[in-house]
Amino acid sequence: MAEKRKFTHAQLIRPDEGIRVHLLHNGLYRSVGAHAHDFVELLYVRSGKAIHRVNDKTFRAGAGDAFVIQAGDTHSFEPITPYFEWIDCLFLPAFVDYDVRSLLSSRKYFSGDGMETDYLMQAMLREYEAKKPAYLTKLRGYMLALLAELGRQIEQRADLNYGSRKKIRLLQEAVEYVHLHHRDKITLDTAAAKLGISRSTLNRLFRGHANDSFAGFVNAYRLERCGRLLRAGDLSVRDAALECGFADVKHFRTLFRRRFGMTPGEFRRAAADPAEVPGEPGRL
Numbered sequence: 001m002a003e004k005r006k007f008t009h010a011q012l013i014r015p016d017e018g019i020r021v022h023l024l025h026n027g028l029y030r031s032v033g034a035h036a037h038d039f040v041e042l043l044y045v046r047s048g049k050a051i052h053r054v055n056d057k058t059f060r061a062g063a064g065d066a067f068v069i070q071a072g073d074t075h076s077f078e079p080i081t082p083y084f085e086w087i088d089c090l091f092l093p094a095f096v097d098y099d100v101r102s103l104l105s106s107r108k109y110f111s112g113d114g115m116e117t118d119y120l121m122q123a124m125l126r127e128y129e130a131k132k133p134a135y136l137t138k139l140r141g142y143m144l145a146l147l148a149e150l151g152r153q154i155e156q157r158a159d160l161n162y163g164s165r166k167k168i169r170l171l172q173e174a175v176e177y178v179h180l181h182h183r184d185k186i187t188l189d190t191a192a193a194k195l196g197i198s199r200s201t202l203n204r205l206f207r208g209h210a211n212d213s214f215a216g217f218v219n220a221y222r223l224e225r226c227g228r229l230l231r232a233g234d235l236s237v238r239d240a241a242l243e244c245g246f247a248d249v250k251h252f253r254t255l256f257r258r259r260f261g262m263t264p265g266e267f268r269r270a271a272a273d274p275a276e277v278p279g280e281p282g283r284l
Contacts, residue, residue, distance in 0.1 A: 004074055005035040009092055013039060018095040019139055021128035025085040034076040040100050041069040041090050042146070044121045047179035048084035052077040054105050063176030066109040066117050068150065073105050083180065087121045089143075096140055098147045102154075109150050110168055118175070120146040122224070170195055171209050174202060175217075182222050183245045188214050222246060223259050230268040237264040 013020050026048070034053070043052075044066045052061040054075040061067070061077065069075050071093075093100045109117060124142045127135050177191055191214065192199040206214045222244040229240040238249050241264070246252035256264050 005033065007035060007037040009037070009039040009090075012037075013090055013092065017136060019089070019091040019128070019136070019143070021087065021089045021124050021139075023085070023125060024088055026079045026083065031078045032076055034074055036072060036074045037069075037090075038071050039090050039092055040071055041067075041075075041088065042121075043067045043069065044087045044089070044117065046085045046087060047176065048079060048081040049176075050077045050079045050081075050084050052108075057106055059108050061108065062172060063179050064110055064118065064172035066121070066150070068100075068103040068105055068109070070101065070103075070105050075105075081180075085179070087125050089121070089124060091143065096143050096147065098144060100147065103147065103150055104154065107154075109153050110172065116149045117146065120149065167205060167209070170197065171205055174205065174214070178218055178221055182218070182225060183243065185247070186218050186245070218245075219255055220259070223256060226252075226256070226264070227260065227267065230264055233268060237268070240264070
């Protein structure tokens with residue numbers, strides 16, 4: 001058996017930051033072999049499924065699942081869908097005033113409870129990428145809220161009845177469906193049929209847990225993806241819109257301006273000066 005790899009914070013985390021947040025996918029890493037590190041890692045799955053092993057436990061990980069890997073833990077994962085995407089947050093315990101050891105490596109957490117985990121991970125990713133003034137202060141705030149949310153789940157999970165657990169799982173499956181099919185035509189009817197529930201039930205699920213309609217959630221996710229493509233600067237506005245599932249470019253421009261306060265072209269030009277790009281993330 002090959003010896004597990006060991007990483008140190010000096011290799012991956014800037015000493016003046018104490019934290020690193022980045023978006024990864026299996027186009028960059030086909031799999032991640034067994035390894036350990038001397039920092040804490042929060043791994044949040046955005047799209048796809050994988051087998052995730054932490055120490056002596058094996059999990060089936062899907063969209064909306066989050067894991068806490070403590071310093072000294074050994075973990076690995078192997079994607080089992082064609083596309084697998086995750087947000088990876090590496091940090092030193094000293095970065096936040098929180099007893100990180102109270103969070104368990106032997107379980108997985110969910111974004112279904114008010115979508116807080118999803119929202120906070122997205123917020124941290126956006127803040128770390130933009131690196132606006134006082135970004136580390138905002139990151140600490142988001143991180144404390146996130147760790148508190150995960151800790152709350154430990155307390156509340158045992159009290160959830162079967163109906164609540166089923167709703168959370170349905171929400172995760174719906175989120176995963178959107179993440180995997182955002183380039184396609186998505187309707188409330190097709191998504192509900194895929195999940196085996198009524199359209200009204202699906203809409204209530206999103207309004208109750210994500211404070212948005214299903215259609216609003218789909219558009220918000222597509223716009224976030226498009227914003228990333230525009231920042232990269234590799235595609236025209238039209239091509240970026242089509243790549244993210246907006247067939248009507250005029251309607252896309254209207255939605256984009258409403259969300260970001262500027263046109264797609266203005267947004268891309270402002271990307272050269274990150275201080276001008278709106279930093280508040282969508283609730284995805």
